[in-house]
Amino acid sequence: MLITMDEFTIQETRKFPQATGDLSALLRDIGLAGKIINNQVRKAGLVDILGKHGATNVQGEEQMKLDIFANETLIKILKSSSECAGIASEENDDHLPYEDAYSTQAKYVVLFDPLDGSSNIDVNASIGTIFAIYKRVSPVGTPCTQEDFLQPGNKQIAAGYIIYGSSTMMVYATRLGVNGFTLEPSIGEFCLSHPNMKCPENGNIYSINQGNSVKYSEGMLAYVNYCMESNKEEGRPYRQRYIGSMVADMHRTLIKGGIFIYPGDKSSPNGKLRLQYECNPMALIMEAAGGKSVDGANNTLEIVPTELHQRCPIFTGSKNMVKKAMEFVK
Numbered sequence: 627m628l629i630t631m632d633e634f635t636i637q638e639t640r641k642f643p644q645a646t647g648d649l650s651a652l653l654r655d656i657g658l659a660g661k662i663i664n665n666q667v668r669k670a671g672l673v674d675i676l677g678k679h680g681a682t683n684v685q686g687e688e689q690m691k692l693d694i695f696a697n698e699t700l701i702k703i704l705k706s707s708s709e710c711a712g713i714a715s716e717e718n719d720d721h722l723p724y725e726d727a728y729s730t731q732a733k734y735v736v737l738f739d740p741l742d743g744s745s746n747i748d749v750n751a752s753i754g755t756i757f758a759i760y761k762r763v764s765p766v767g768t769p770c771t772q773e774d775f776l777q778p779g780n781k782q783i784a785a786g787y788i789i790y791g792s793s794t795m796m797v798y799a800t801r802l803g804v805n806g807f808t809l810e811p812s813i814g815e816f817c818l819s820h821p822n823m824k825c826p827e828n829g830n831i832y833s834i835n836q837g838n839s840v841k842y843s844e845g846m847l848a849y850v851n852y853c854m855e856s857n858k859e860e861g862r863p864y865r866q867r868y869i870g871s872m873v874a875d876m877h878r879t880l881i882k883g884g885i886f887i888y889p890g891d892k893s894s895p896n897g898k899l900r901l902q903y904e905c906n907p908m909a910l911i912m913e914a915a916g917g918k919s920v921d922g923a924n925n926t927l928e929i930v931p932t933e934l935h936q937r938c939p940i941f942t943g944s945k946n947m948v949k950k951a952m953e954f955v956k
């Protein structure tokens with residue numbers, strides 16, 4: 627019997643008598659945005675929505691038209707949600723408070739990367755939407771402030787992603803754990819397909835862009851060599867898998883085990899990935915699934931952000947693989 631995500635979140639809410647159902651409504655709205663984005667992603671090759679939008683975003687990256695569509699869809703849906711006081715997005719320089727009376731009464735704010743891995747759009751590789759939900763720290767009834775979006779990852783109420791891959795899935799973590807829902811197109815609902823997801827404590831897949839290895843630290847080089855040398859030892863052959871789309875690499879790591887690494891290096895000491903809407907949501911998922919996530923020294927979720935778009939190195943996945951990597955890198 628199919629259980630839709632709405633039915634599931636409502637069942638989860640019943641475990642907390644004081645819960646209001648606001649989080650369930652917000653997750654439903656994010657799921658709706660995901661379905662709308664999915665619809666456009668699935669036909670990207672057929673309508674003139676591929677290719678460059680001409681503008682560049684705060685990251686200085688050329689914006690693909692689907693990025694813009696995904697960003698605008700999330701902003702619109704969350705604005706009409708009445709559960710969200712405002713958003714911050716990879717595509718927007720600053721946070722965006724919703725000024726209407728309903729939204730200023732909302733208790734949550736949402737950060738997102740609307741379409742991560744967009745460089746893979748034209749080659750039809752899996753891409754995804756990443757989101758993080760925080761309870762606002764600014765007073766309800768007033769417009770949300772930058773402070774609401776600079777909370778450490780361990781304050782996330784929920785976080786997740788929607789992966790537009792061979793199937794479309796929504797995976798999210800709360801303190802109760804991680805659950806995955808697959809879109810059933812015939813009814814247009816995300817249905818529970820991966821209950822209580824756990825990241826295997828051990829794995830044999832390492833996921834890193836070795837094209838950057840000339841810029842790695844000594845410790846990082848030593849760890850990559852350790853992984854490559856593993857084929858000489860029985861029973862510990864490592865495989866290298868790197869899709870170049872964080873949501874796809876993380877989804878595989880969550881399900882099969884392994885380690886995903888985007889390290890700092892000599893030219894980018896803080897790596898490439900963004901703390902608030904890429905690393906922290908994925909770190910919450912991994913830790914809630916029994917995995918681990920660090921920046922090379924500290925737990926990702928304990929980092930106190932100072933800027934909305936700050937970058938952060940990330941080593942995340944199977945607990946014992948992350949610990950092993952830290953023996954080389956720390």
Ligand code: P6P
Nearest residue numbers: 742743744745835870871872873
């Ligand atoms: P590189 C995609 O552009 C992205 O932001 C992540 O999805 C992905 O993990 C990373 O960058 C890939 O970066 O430098 O290996 O191409």
